[in-house]
Amino acid sequence: MNLLCELIEMVKVVSPDDGDVFGSLVLCGEDCNWDPVVFDMLIKAYVKANMIEQGFGTFRRSVEVGFVPSVVACNYLLNGLVKLRCVDRCWEVYEEMGRIGIHPNAYTFNMLINVLCKDQDVDKVNEFIEKMEEEGFDPDVVTYNTLINSYCRKGRLGDAFYLYKIMYRRGALPDLFSYTALMNGLCKEGKVREAHQLFHRMVHRGLSPDTMSYNTLICGYCKEGKMKESRSLLYEMIGNGVRPDSFTCRVVVEGYGKESKLLSALNLLSELERFEIPISPDIYEYLVVKLCEENRPFAAKSLLERISQYGYVPDIDVYNELLLSLCKCNYVAEALALKAEMVNKNIKPNIVTYRALIDCLCKIDKSMEGEYVMKEMVKFGVPPDTAICKxxxxGYCKEMDINRAESLLGFFAREFQIFDTESYNALVKVLSENADVATLMELQDRMQKELELQRKMPCVP
DNA sequence: TATTACACGA
Structure with a gap:
């Protein structure tokens, strides 16, 4: 088996596109009489190497030369096809199996039932199962779990629990999968309490909850904003030696986030760190952004600095969130400093960065500084847009700097083909309130000429 | 030697 895997690896290296291991084996076989089982191994090896297409081809060609693959090889192949969602191919394999007399076993049926559950209605699945039972197939715990899961996903809890009861009678005792599926179904209906009761019953029956079952319940509580319960379950799981995974951490942190309890989230993360549970950068990033959204840019910034020590490097979007938040809270100096830091760290500020800065500067009557920033972005090759023009x-109109406003309007038109009626109207409005008609007419005249000049110019894309 | 599970809002 390992030898064959290596053989495939070799063929992949030598001729990745048309490494025809099958053909070579058939050719060699004429001289050295292969045990046909190598074809069986080849199918498995291909699936293991994630070369499902080749595995499928080998299956078909093996059948063509008269070899009957084992049911295990077929199951390998089916599993590979299911993972790639090649439903039609699954049924091709199944039909071929029937045609050449390979008896499907429980694994085969369970995988096929899973396929049916995913893209058919459950009643069709039941027809299939009845037919299978006539062929001697006995539904086992996996079959029931698959069905229960399918019912729960469709909100048919009654049917799911009916099967759960049937399981005892049929001697297929519910396992962690069964309980997790049912709890998930209950949580989806907003019945976390009942899910928790089921959890207790499960433990009482001797099953030890794993990360998945804890996650399901914790997630259910988080969705209902019951963070106290989520938190205590999290501690319970750690106490029982079940390690929270990235899903657990994320669900709880986002749960706190939705309740705007960011401080609690931060505290929890520190606790988890103390337990040496790895926290993915995504989770920290979520908190940084969330703190920004809640107008706590300094908390966000200090968190960012803390996790930078672990080697986390924020991308432009995270920086922009922080910068936007600083601007929104009118901390312009800090925002400008952050922009400088970005430049230092070789993260090029983009249009979003500049728009926020300029907008903020103009709003606090520092339009001149705004213009300075605008010139800088032009220098760095980032063209301004209409929002920046506006x-x-x-800003200049508000500061009554009519001349600069007018010349800037011309600049945007000339250099960047930005003709913003709203900006123009703002200028006209402030002028009409503060100047005589003649001045106004002169302005209109000049702008008109500017426009005509533009129209005559060749279009620059 | 194999089969079934938790959420994001695309």
Whole structure:
């Protein structure tokens, strides 16, 4: 088996596109009489190497030369096809099995039932199962679990629990999968309490909950905003030696996030770190962004600095969130410093960065500084957009710097083909309130000429 | 030697 895997690896290296191991084996076989079982192994090896297409091809060609693959090889293949969602191919394999007399076993049926459950209605599945039972197949715990899961996903809890009861009678005792599926179904219906009761019953019956069953319940509590319960379950699981995974951490942190209890989330993460549970950078990033959204840019910044020590490198979007938050809270100096830091760290500020900065500067009557930033972005090859034009013109108008507003309007038109009616109207409005008609007419005249000049110019894409 | 499970809102 390992030898064959290596053989495939070799063929992949030598000729990745048309490494025809099967053909070579058949050719060699004429001289050295292979045990046909190598074809069986080849199918498995291909599936293991994630070369499902080749595995399927080998299956078909083996059958063509008269070899009958084992049911285990077929199951390997089916499993590979299911994972790639090649439903039609699954049924091709199944039909071929029937045609050449390979008897499907419980694994085969369970995988096929799973396929049916995923893309058919459950009643069709039951027809299939009845037919299988006539062929001597006895539904086992996996079959029941698959069905229970399918019912729960469709909100048919009554049917799911009916099967759960049947399981005892049929001697297929419910396992962790069964309970987790049922708890998940209950949680989806907003019945976390009942799910928790079921959890207790499960423990009482001697099953030890694993990460998945804890996660299901914790997730259910989080969805209902019951963070106290989530938290105590999290501690319970750690106490029982079940390690929280990235899903657990994320669900709880996001649960706190939804309740705007970011401090609790931060505290929890520190606790988890103390238990040496690895926290993925995504979770920290979520918190950083969330703190920004809740107008706590300094908390966000210090968190960012803390996790940077672990080697986390924020991307432009995270930086922008922080910068936007600083701007929104009117901490312009800090925002400008952050932009400088970005440049230092070789993270190029983009249009979003500049738009926020300019907008903020203009709003606090520092349009001149805004214009300075605008010039900088142009220098760095980031062209300004209409929003930036609006911000600057409105800013200058508010500061009654009509001349700069007008010349800037011309600049945007000339250099960047930005003709913003709103900005123009703002200028006209402030002028009409503060100047005589003649001045106004002169402005309109000049702008008109500017426009005509633009139209005559060749279009620059 | 194999089969079934937890959430994001695309």
């Amino acid at each position: 911000a600057l013109i409105n």
